[in-house]
Amino acid sequence: MGAGHGGPLGAAYVAGGSVVHRLEPHLKLVAVLAFALVVVATPVHAGWAPAAYAGYAALVLGAAAVARVPAGRLARGLVVEVPFLAFALLLPVVSRGPRVEVLGLSLSESGLAAGGGLLAKATLSVLAATVLAATTEPRELVRGLQRLRLPALLVQILSFMVRYADVVGGELRRMRVARESRGFRGRGPGALRVVATGAGALFVRSYERGERVHLAMLSRGYTGALPAGPAAAVPAQAWLVTLSLPLTAAAVLAAGMLLG
Amino acid sequence: MHVPDGFLDAPTSVATGVVAAGTVALALQRARRELDERTAPLAGLTAAFVFAVQMVNFPVGAGTSGHLVGGALTAVLVGPWTAVLCMTVVLVVQAVLFADGGLTALGTNVTLLGLVAVGVGYGVFRLLLALLPRTRGGLLAAAGAGAFVSVPVAALVFVGLFAVGGVADVPLSAVAAAMGGIHVLIGIGEAVITVAVLAAVVSVRPDLVHGAAHLRRPSDLATRPGLRAEESLR
Numbered sequence: 001m002g003a004g005h006g007g008p009l010g011a012a013y014v015a016g017g018s019v020v021h022r023l024e025p026h027l028k029l030v031a032v033l034a035f036a037l038v039v040v041a042t043p044v045h046a047g048w049a050p051a052a053y054a055g056y057a058a059l060v061l062g063a064a065a066v067a068r069v070p071a072g073r074l075a076r077g078l079v080v081e082v083p084f085l086a087f088a089l090l091l092p093v094v095s096r097g098p099r100v101e102v103l104g105l106s107l108s109e110s111g112l113a114a115g116g117g118l119l120a121k122a123t124l125s126v127l128a129a130t131v132l133a134a135t136t137e138p139r140e141l142v143r144g145l146q147r148l149r150l151p152a153l154l155v156q157i158l159s160f161m162v163r164y165a166d167v168v169g170g171e172l173r174r175m176r177v178a179r180e181s182r183g184f185r186g187r188g189p190g191a192l193r194v195v196a197t198g199a200g201a202l203f204v205r206s207y208e209r210g211e212r213v214h215l216a217m218l219s220r221g222y223t224g225a226l227p228a229g230p231a232a233a234v235p236a237q238a239w240l241v242t243l244s245l246p247l248t249a250a251a252v253l254a255a256g257m258l259l260g
Numbered sequence: 261m262h263v264p265d266g267f268l269d270a271p272t273s274v275a276t277g278v279v280a281a282g283t284v285a286l287a288l289q290r291a292r293r294e295l296d297e298r299t300a301p302l303a304g305l306t307a308a309f310v311f312a313v314q315m316v317n318f319p320v321g322a323g324t325s326g327h328l329v330g331g332a333l334t335a336v337l338v339g340p341w342t343a344v345l346c347m348t349v350v351l352v353v354q355a356v357l358f359a360d361g362g363l364t365a366l367g368t369n370v371t372l373l374g375l376v377a378v379g380v381g382y383g384v385f386r387l388l389l390a391l392l393p394r395t396r397g398g399l400l401a402a403a404g405a406g407a408f409v410s411v412p413v414a415a416l417v418f419v420g421l422f423a424v425g426g427v428a429d430v431p432l433s434a435v436a437a438a439m440g441g442i443h444v445l446i447g448i449g450e451a452v453i454t455v456a457v458l459a460a461v462v463s464v465r466p467d468l469v470h471g472a473a474h475l476r477r478p479s480d481l482a483t484r485p486g487l488r489a490e491e492s493l494r
Contacts, residue, residue: 012357029356033363040266040364080360084264095430111430121266122362129359141356153288153300158349160304161311165353168308172316192456199313199453200460203306203337207468210305214298223297 009165012133019241020067020135024234025144027242032132034246035060036125038253044117045110048260053120055252060127063245069134077130081122088122091115128245138162147231156226160213168206175202262354262361262369263418272425277367283375284348290341294470299342306338307346311353313457331373331414332381332407333454336471337461340382347374368421376417381410385471396462399472400455407454411447415439 020028035056042052064074095111102112136144142162146155175198184194214222268276291299310330334343351369354360361369385406392398419436458469466472 009353009357036265036362036364040270077359080262080358081264084267091430094434118266122264125265125362125364126359129355129363133357133359138353138357145352145356151285151288153292154284154345154349156300157304157307157345158352160301161307161349161353164305164308165311168305168312169315172312192452195316196453196456197460199316199457200464202312203309203457203461204465204468206305206309207302207338210302211298213305214301217301 009138009162013137014069014073014134016068016135018067018135020063020131023135023242024238025136025140026147027144027234027238028132028136029141029144029148031242031245032128034243035128035249038246038249039121039124039128042117042121042253042256045113046256046260048256049113049117050120052252052256053124056124056249057127059245059248059252060124060131064127064131064134067131067135069131073134074127074130077133078123078126081119081126084122085119088115088119091118146228152225159226160210164206164209164213167209168202171205172198172202262351263365263372265362265364267362267365267426268368268421269425272421273364273368276371276421280348280367280370280375283344284370287341287344287348291339291345294339294342299345302338303342303345304349306334306342307349310334310346311350314350328453328457329373329377329411329414329450331377332385332403332410332450333457335378335382336385336403336406336454336458337469339470340378343378343382344374347378372414372418372421377410377414380413381406384409389471389474394474396459396475399462399475400459403458403471404451404455408447408451411450412440412443415443 039056042049046052092107092111092115093105095108095114098109099106100109100112133141139159139162142155142159145158146152150158179194179198185191186195291303295302313328313330316328331343331347334346337343338346348370351361351366351373355363355366355369383406385402388402388405389399392402416436416439419432419439422435423432462469462472462475466475
C-alpha cells in the first residue's frame with residue numbers, strides 16, 4: 001500500500017531542479033504545442049526540410065540537456081512511435097508517382113519524402129512532449145491545463161484520474177500477483193475469462209471508490225466546484241525563457257523559407 | 261495507437277479539433293444530467309479504470325497479445341456521455357504524459373476514439389438491444405457487436421480523414437483494405453474482452469451497468485398481498 005509514486009503515471013517524471021523543471025507548467029504546455037505547430041508547418045517536399053529538422057532536433061535535445069533528462073528516458077518516450085514507424089516505412093513502397101531505385105527496390109520519390117517527413121515530425125514532437133512530461137509532475141500539468149482555461153469540470157475529472165490512476169493500477173498489479181502466486185499461467189481462452197473477471201472486479205471497485213470519494217467530498221462541503229487560490233501573475237521574462245524553444249524553431253523555419 | 265503530430269494537414273486537424281471540442285462541450289452538459297454533481301469523482305475513477313485496463317495485455321493466442329480500446333465497454337458501463345469524457349481524459353493524459361498521440365492531433369484522436377468509437381459502439385448496442393431478447397445473453401451479444409463494429413469503423417473514419425487531409429499520395433483502396441482488415445481482427449479481440457468483462461460485472465453488480473437498466477427487476481419487497489396501491493395511500 002505504501003508504494004508511493006511508483007505507479008505508471010509517476011514513471012513519466014524525472015525529479016530534478018533544473019531551469020526547465022522550475023518553469024510554469026502552463027507556459028511549458030504552450031511552448032510544446034507551439035513547437036509542434038512549427039514542426040508540423042515545415043513543408044515536407046522542400047529541399048531544405050532535412051536541415052530544418054536537424055535544427056529542431058538540436059533545439060529539443062538542447063532543452064533535454066539543460067533539463068538533465070537522461071537519454072534512456074528520451075529513448076523510452078520514442079517507443080510509442082513504433083506502430084507509425086511501420087506505416088512510414090510502407091509509404092515509399094505503396095505511394096504513387098515517379099520511382100527511384102534504392103538498394104534494388106523501386107520506391108516512390110514522393111513516398112520517400114512523405115514517409116521521411118512523417119517520421120521526422122512525429123519524432124521531434126514526441127521528443128518535445130517527453131521533455132515536458134519528464135520535467136513536470138502530473139499534478140502540475142493538470143494545473144497548467146486549468147490555467148489554460150480547460151473547462152472546470154474536465155479539469156476536475158482529469159485531476160481525479162491523475163490522482164487515482166496509480167491506486168487503480170496498483171490494485172490491478174496486486175490482482176495479478178495474487179493470481180500468479182496461486183499458479184495462474186496466462187495462456188489460452190480460459191485465461192481470458194480469469195483476466196476479464198479481474199478487470200470486471202476492478203471496475204466495480206473503481207466505481208465504488210468513486211462513490212466513497214464523492215461522499216467524503218460532500219462531508220467536507222463540496223458543492224460541485226473545487227476551491228482554487230488566485231493564480232500568480234507570470235513575469236514577461238518567464239514567458240520569454242519558456243517560449244525561446246518554439247521562437248527559435250520558428251526562426252529556423254523562417255530562415256528556411258527565405259533562404260531555401 | 262494514436263495519430264501523431266503531422267500526420268494530417270492543418271485544415272483537417274483544425275476541423276476534427278472543432279468537432280472534438282463541440283462533442284466534449286455537449287458531453288460535459290449531458291454527463292452532468294447522467295450523474296449530477298457526482299460526475300467528477302465517478303468519471304475520474306472510471307477514466308483511471310480505462311487507463312489501467314488499457315495497459316493490460318490480454319493473451320490472444322499464437323503468441324500475440326492485444327489491449328482494449330474500451331470505448332463501447334465504457335459506454336455500456338457508465339453511459340455514452342460519461343464515456344466520451346472518460347476517453348477524452350485518457351487521451352489527454354496519454355498525449356501530455358506519454359507523448360502518445362500528438363498535441364496538435366489531440367482533436368483528431370478525441371474524434372476517432374472518443375466520438376466515433378463510443379458513438380458507433382453505443383449506437384449498435386442500443387439498436388441490437390431493441391431487437392434482441394431482453395435477457396443477459398441479449399445484453400452481452402449487443403455489447404459484443406457494438407465493440408466489434410466500433411474498432412473497424414473508427415479505423416475507416418481515420419482512412420477517410422487521411423483521404424481528405426493526408427500528407428502522402430497513396431492508393432486509398434489499398435490503405436482502406438489493409439486498415440480495415442487489421443482492425444476487423446482487433447475488433448474481434450475487443451468484442452471478446454468487452455463481453456467477458458461485462459459478463460463479470462453484470463453477474464456481480466448489475467445495478468452499476470448503465471446499459472442493463474432494463475434487466476433490473478423491481479424489488480421483491482412489494483406491498484402486502486390483498487392491499488391495493490390506492491388503499492395503502494389512505
